[in-house]
Amino acid sequence: MMSYPWKSFTKVGGALRHCSFTAMALHGCILSEIQAPPESRKVFSSEIHKVGRECAKVLRELGNNVKTMTKLSSSDILFEVHLAAEELQKKIDERSYLLVNTEAWHTSKRAEGIKDAMNATLITGRENKNEALEPTIADQTLAYHYKTFAASSFRSRYDSSSTIDGYKKLPHWPARTTFHPNLPLEDTESKTYQSASALSLATFSSLLIEFVARLQNVVYAFEELSDKANFKEPVEEPVAVSKGDGGFVAKMCKLVGLRS
Template identity: 25%
Template sequence: MCSIGVAASVAASNKYSEMDILKKRALVYMDTTKRFIGLTCRKIWKVGRDDPRRAIHSLKVGLSLTLVSLLYLLEPLFKGVGENVIWAVMTVVVVLEFTAGATLCKGLNRGLGTLLAGSLAFLFEFIARESGKVFYAIFIGASVFFIGAMSTYLRFFPKVKKNYDYGVVIFLLTFNLITISSYRVDDVLKIARQRLYTMAIGSGVCILMSLFVFPIWSGEDLHSFSVSKIEGLAKSIEACVEEYFSEKEPDVEKDKLPEDPIYMNYKAVLDSKSTDETLALHASWEPRHSWHCNPFPWQQYVKLGAVLRQFGYTVVALHGCLQTEIQTPKSVRLLFKDPCTRLVTEVSKALMELADSIRDRRQCSPEVLSDHLHQALQDLDTALKSQPRLFLGTNSQNNTANMLALAAEATRSKPEKHLSSVKTEFSALSKWKSKRVSKQSVEAEGRFLKPTLSKLAITSLDFSEALPFAAFAALLVEAVAKLDLVIEEVEELGRVACFKEFEVGDDVILNVDDGSKMEINLPSNAAD
């Protein structure tokens, strides 16, 4: 009885332990599920908070699909349009893009491609229908081959590839669908008409939604993106100089992080080429929607982006000076802190003024290149000239003479080439041995001499630790030169875009510490 009781208690304890394990696993699973749901909800909220237009665009797509689906759901509309209503739904899914320019580009390309393909297919069918069945099949095969080859070859032309590639693809698809199916279907005109109707309905709904229901303009995105790039460069170059002259020890781990603010600001500029070109292309399709109906100079924004990338390369080089292996001592850097800080402050102020003028659509201030900037350049030049020993060295002539003497001695130690006359085998053997020994000794001296010369060449430079700062100062001067090019492009943009004239009081002091970032939503085929 005792053994039975013990066994029962053991079984009960095992059962309770298994239940505890299951409960713990269930709690862990529920906790993991809650965290996953919370993380997903926060991510969804962040995407909509970063750009509320994304939520608006999603609602527009849903409404467009609902309107087009009524053609299928309502019996009168279904009988009037036919069974090809599904093409209208497919058109909405494919054509409706984030911006009005991208939707117009796709919609008009799709309409034009479908219209041309339907007309050409009907013409070919009308020509070949009068002949026999065999000739009709041969004619269809030849026309499909010819049109397919020519359309595909046409896509390689740069202008066609850039503006009408999607239209050519739709033309090729529609032509093949109608032409091949006409061989088995008698009424090909009905097929072409239904295809054109459904495409027109789908494209019309997309264009109306894009232009009249909370429109999102590619031109405005390109305009705002240009402003954010200029502000990012201003923040980056000012942060570079501030960190370079900082008295704190550099954080190595911070430089390796991809969230480095200096890196993120100029990276957005360097990676902006495809974004600028795509937004400019879509802006060229958009109608004039401003109050004064001024033309949108999309090409000038592309030129401005190219100049900003050139300025960005200088900022990249400045950022690289913060991470070089050989650094100028802080005591030397502090000698030039004030003129460099004043110079970069003036450059940053000029960039922020340019960004503000583009944002407000006004001409930039005539004082954008102020006397303070030129004075800061003069102060930096004066500071560099006041410390000549840092860049010239105190005993450079003695070290140079020592290096030349050592090189001359190494040259004299080289063996002279001469012809040996072999008199006897013993003398020839002895000369060969002595020559080999001398050659090995010379090679050993050469191997020792080369690193000695390299080490001497490095250590003899009294200004070796000042060279990194010289490069840094040269890049600051280069940034001023690139700033002049940026100003020229902004002035040209204001002239072409008919910006309003500058008035006293238009300049606004901006907070350059704002961490906001412009995000661009490109269409699905932007990479093409």
């Protein structure tokens, strides 16, 4: 009993516990208040269900093998799991626009493009004019205004009253208040929840792929345990052979009258 590989059992339990953490996170996504719209969930429904079914099959087989102390019957028990996960990943790559707020993304990209174009134009203009090393009157005026603005910003940053007032203006999300007083409440909440609902589906899919990765650690730990604990080899079930007409020999015996 002292030489029995109890540490290998502990490794299997630890790997399985890490899988259960991901399963609880998936359960939390299902019970979340903010959910993806039904049309978006339907796009990934078949791939997500397939990954879940294949992972459940592997877990049931591992549990039965631990109970009967039997080695794995297949050398690649995770083949179907990995195949289902690849199909889900491919669907995510094809329909990734459903998992993010594309409107806000395009807006930020346009802003970055305009900023880069303005910087390039400014650099080109300075190179063409061959400005002198000595600062001009415009540069001195700009530097003066910059210093004045920096000093006022520094004072306001460390002013306790302004800091407290700033914190009071920040609402707690998802409070039933609008972030922008000038906009209607419905428009603001609609955009906010739309972005969050898209991210909830992305989070669930990401956690499911993470579960597949952690399930592989469980299989590795079980294989190590089965080798050290000398689990018995799996017994292949005999294939049932249909009786039929008995083949060529039976036909010859029937022909000569040995068998009716």
